[in-house]
Amino acid sequence: MAEPASRITTPRIFATVLLLALGAVPLIAQALGEPFWVTLFTRVLIFALAATGLNLVLGFGAMVSFGHAMYIGIGAYAVGILSFHGVDSGWWQLLAALGVGATVALAVGAICLRTSGMAFIMITLAFAQMLFFLAVSLRDYGGDDGMALKGRSLFGGLDLNNSTVLYYLAYAVLLAVLFAFGRLVNARFGMVLRGCRSNERRMASLGFPTLRYKLSAYVVSALVCVLAGMLMANLTRFVSPSYMAWTVSGELIVMTVLGGLGTLIGPVAGAAALLLVEEGLASLKLGVPWLDTLINQHWLALIGVFIVFVVLVLKQGLYGWLVAREARR
Amino acid sequence: MTTGLFFTQLLNGLQLGVLLFLLSAGLTLVFGIMNVVNLAHGSLYMMGAYFAAAGFNAFDGSFLAAALVAIPGTLLLGLAIERLVLSSLYRRDHLDQVLATFGLILFFNEVVRYVWGPSSVYMNVPSWLSGTVNLFGLPYPSYRFAIIAVGLAVGAGLYGVIHRTRVGMLIRAGASNPEMVSALGVNIKGLNTLVFGLGAALAGLAGLMAGPIVSVQAGMGEPILILTLVVIVTGGIGSIRGAFYGALIVGIVDTVGRAFLPGLLREFLDRSVAQAVGPAIASMLIYLLMATVLALKPQGLFPVRHG
Numbered sequence: 001m002a003e004p005a006s007r008i009t010t011p012r013i014f015a016t017v018l019l020l021a022l023g024a025v026p027l028i029a030q031a032l033g034e035p036f037w038v039t040l041f042t043r044v045l046i047f048a049l050a051a052t053g054l055n056l057v058l059g060f061g062a063m064v065s066f067g068h069a070m071y072i073g074i075g076a077y078a079v080g081i082l083s084f085h086g087v088d089s090g091w092w093q094l095l096a097a098l099g100v101g102a103t104v105a106l107a108v109g110a111i112c113l114r115t116s117g118m119a120f121i122m123i124t125l126a127f128a129q130m131l132f133f134l135a136v137s138l139r140d141y142g143g144d145d146g147m148a149l150k151g152r153s154l155f156g157g158l159d160l161n162n163s164t165v166l167y168y169l170a171y172a173v174l175l176a177v178l179f180a181f182g183r184l185v186n187a188r189f190g191m192v193l194r195g196c197r198s199n200e201r202r203m204a205s206l207g208f209p210t211l212r213y214k215l216s217a218y219v220v221s222a223l224v225c226v227l228a229g230m231l232m233a234n235l236t237r238f239v240s241p242s243y244m245a246w247t248v249s250g251e252l253i254v255m256t257v258l259g260g261l262g263t264l265i266g267p268v269a270g271a272a273a274l275l276l277v278e279e280g281l282a283s284l285k286l287g288v289p290w291l292d293t294l295i296n297q298h299w300l301a302l303i304g305v306f307i308v309f310v311v312l313v314l315k316q317g318l319y320g321w322l323v324a325r326e327a328r329r
Numbered sequence: 330m331t332t333g334l335f336f337t338q339l340l341n342g343l344q345l346g347v348l349l350f351l352l353s354a355g356l357t358l359v360f361g362i363m364n365v366v367n368l369a370h371g372s373l374y375m376m377g378a379y380f381a382a383a384g385f386n387a388f389d390g391s392f393l394a395a396a397l398v399a400i401p402g403t404l405l406l407g408l409a410i411e412r413l414v415l416s417s418l419y420r421r422d423h424l425d426q427v428l429a430t431f432g433l434i435l436f437f438n439e440v441v442r443y444v445w446g447p448s449s450v451y452m453n454v455p456s457w458l459s460g461t462v463n464l465f466g467l468p469y470p471s472y473r474f475a476i477i478a479v480g481l482a483v484g485a486g487l488y489g490v491i492h493r494t495r496v497g498m499l500i501r502a503g504a505s506n507p508e509m510v511s512a513l514g515v516n517i518k519g520l521n522t523l524v525f526g527l528g529a530a531l532a533g534l535a536g537l538m539a540g541p542i543v544s545v546q547a548g549m550g551e552p553i554l555i556l557t558l559v560v561i562v563t564g565g566i567g568s569i570r571g572a573f574y575g576a577l578i579v580g581i582v583d584t585v586g587r588a589f590l591p592g593l594l595r596e597f598l599d600r601s602v603a604q605a606v607g608p609a610i611a612s613m614l615i616y617l618l619m620a621t622v623l624a625l626k627p628q629g630l631f632p633v634r635h636g
Contacts, residue, residue, distance in 0.1 A: 064424045111620055115627045118366055118423055122562040123623050129555055130616035137609035246555065250431045257428055294443075301439030307432030308414060311425050 075229020146240020260320025346580025347480020355528020361567025377536020407529020
C-alpha cells in the first residue's frame with residue numbers, strides 16, 4: 001500500500017483494465033446489439049458500489065456488518081416514497097436519502113458498536129430485519145409486493161430513462177467513491193481504522209477515540225450503500241422490501257470477500273464475478289438438455305457450493321490474491 | 330380482549346418459545362464450545378421437517394416413523410456438515426464461518442426444491458394428538474400442548490445432562506476454556522462432534538414438531554434462524570439458561586405483541602394511524618427488545634459465568 005504511485009504492478013494493471021472495461025460496456029453492447037448487457041452491468045456497478053461501501057467497515061475496519069442491505073433499502077425507498085408523493089427532483093431525493101441514511105446509521109451504529117464479534121453480526125442483522133418488516137408493513141407504499149415508480153429521478157439535464165446515461169451515472173459515482181476511498185484509507189482516518197482492525201486496545205491506549213473513528217466509518221459506508229439503493233430504484237423503476245432482505249446483506253459480504261477484503265478494487269471484482277457467474281449459470285447451455293434445465297433452475301445450489309469453496313480455498317479473494325502475490329515478490 | 334383469548338395467545342407464545350429453545354440450545358452450545366457461528370442451523374431444522382414429512386407419508390401417517398427418520402437423519406446430516414465444512418473453520422474468524430454456512434443455506438434450499446419440488450409438503454397432526462386438551466376450562470389443541478411438553482422435557486433433560494453428568498461437566502469446561510480441557514487429555518475433537526450432533530438432533534426434533542403446524546417448504550429455516558439468533562444474543566451467547574429464558578421471552582413477546590399490540594394502540598391513537606403502525610411495531614417488537622437488551626447489557630441477559 002505504501003509503494004510509490006508510479007510503479008506498475010499486476011494488481012494495478014488488473015484494476016485499470018477492469019475499470020476501463022466497465023467503462024466500455026455500453027459501447028460494446030451497442031456494437032454487438034445486446035442492449036440487455038447495459039442493464040445487467042448497471043446492476044454490477046450498483047452492487048460494486050454497495051460492496052465497496054461495505055468493504056470500508058468489513059475489510060478495513062473488521063466490523064462484520066450483516067445488515068448493510070437496509071441502507072440499500074433506505075436509498076431505494078427515499079426515491080420511491082418521494083416519487084409517490086410527486087417529488088421527482090433527484091436532488092431532494094438525494095438530500096432525503098442521505099439525511100435519513102445518516103441519522104439511521106448514526107443511531108444503529110452507536111448501539112451496534114457497543115458490541116463486537118458475534119453479537120455485532122447478529123445485532124446488525126436484527127436492525128436490518130427490523131427495517132425490512134417496517135417496509136413490509138408500509139401498505140400505502142406497496143407493502144410486501146413493493147411498488148412501481150411513477151418516474152425516474154430528475155437530475156437537471158440527465159435523462160435517466162436512457163439506460164446509457166444511467167449506466168454512466170452509476171459508473172461515475174463508483175469511480176468517485178473509489179477515488180475518495182483510495183485517499184481515505186491511506187489518510188490518517190484510514191490508518192486509525194486499520195489500526196483498530198489489528199489491535200483496537202492498543203489504538204485506544206495510544207489515545208485515539210476508537211469508537212468515534214469506527215462510527216464515522218460505519219456511517220460513511222452506510223451512505224455509499226444509500227447511493228447504491230437510489231441507483232437501484234432508478235434502474236428497476238421499482239422498490240420492494242426484497243432489496244433489504246437479509247440474503248442481500250449476505251450477498252454483499254460474499255462479493256466483498258470473493259473480490260478481496262480490505263483491497264480497494266476487490267469488491268468491484270467480486271460483485272462483477274458473482275453477478276456474472278449467477279447470470280451465466282441461469283442461462284447456461286451445455287447442450288445436454290436435462291443438465292441444462294437442472295443448472296438453470298437450481299443454480300443457487302452451485303452458488304452455495306461456490307461460496308463454501310471460496311471460503312475454504314480462495315481465502316484472499318480474486319483481487320486479494322493478486323495483491324498478496326505482488327507483496328510476496 | 331378476553332382473558333381466555335389472552336391465555337391462548339400466551340400458550341401459543343410459549344409453544345413458539347420452546348420450539349425456539351430446541352433450536353437455540355444447539356446453536357448456543359456450538360457457539361459457546363467451538364466458537365463457531367452456524368447459520369446452517371436453520372437448514373438442519375428445515376431438513377428435519379422434510380425428513381419427518383417424508384417418513385410420515387411413506388409409513389402411512391405414523392408419527393413414530395416420522396420421528397425415527399427425522400431425528401437420526403438430521404443427526405447424520407449435521408455430523409456430515411461438521412466433518413466436511415465446519416471442522417476446517419474452527420480456527421478461522423466469524424466472517425468465514427458466516428459466509429460458508431450462508432453458502433450451505435443456499436445449497437440446502439435448492440436441494441429440497443430439487444428433491445421435493447417447489448411447493449410445500451404437508452404432514453398431519455397424528456390422530457392421537459388431534460383433539461384438544463382442557464386446561465383449567467380453556468380448550469387448547471393437544472398437539473401444540475405436546476410441543477410445549479416436549480420442549481420443557483428437553484429443557485429439563487439438557488439441564489440434567491449438563492449440570493449432573495461427566496459429559497456435561499466436560500461440555501461446560503470446554504465452553505470456558507477449550508485449550509485447558511484438551512491439555513488435560515480430553516478428546517476435544519470428539520466432544521465437538523458430540524455437541525454438534527446433539528445440536529443437529531435438537532434442530533431435527535424442532536423440525537419434526539413444527540412439521541404439522543407450519544408449511545414445510547424451502548427457505549422455512551431462515552425466518553426461524555433469525556429468531557433463534559435474536560434469542561441467543563438476547564439470552565447471552567453460549568449459555569443454555571440464557572437460551573431457555575431468551576426463547577420463552579422472544580416467543581411470548583412476539584406472539585402476544587402481534588395479537589394485541591394493534592388493538593392496544595387503537596385505544597390511544599387515531600384509528601388509521603394505529604392501523605398503519607400497529608402491525609409494523611408488532612413485527613419489530615422482538616428486534617427492539619434485542620436492541621434494548623444489547624444497548625444496556627452487551628453480554629445479554631444471562632451471560633455465561635467464566636472462572
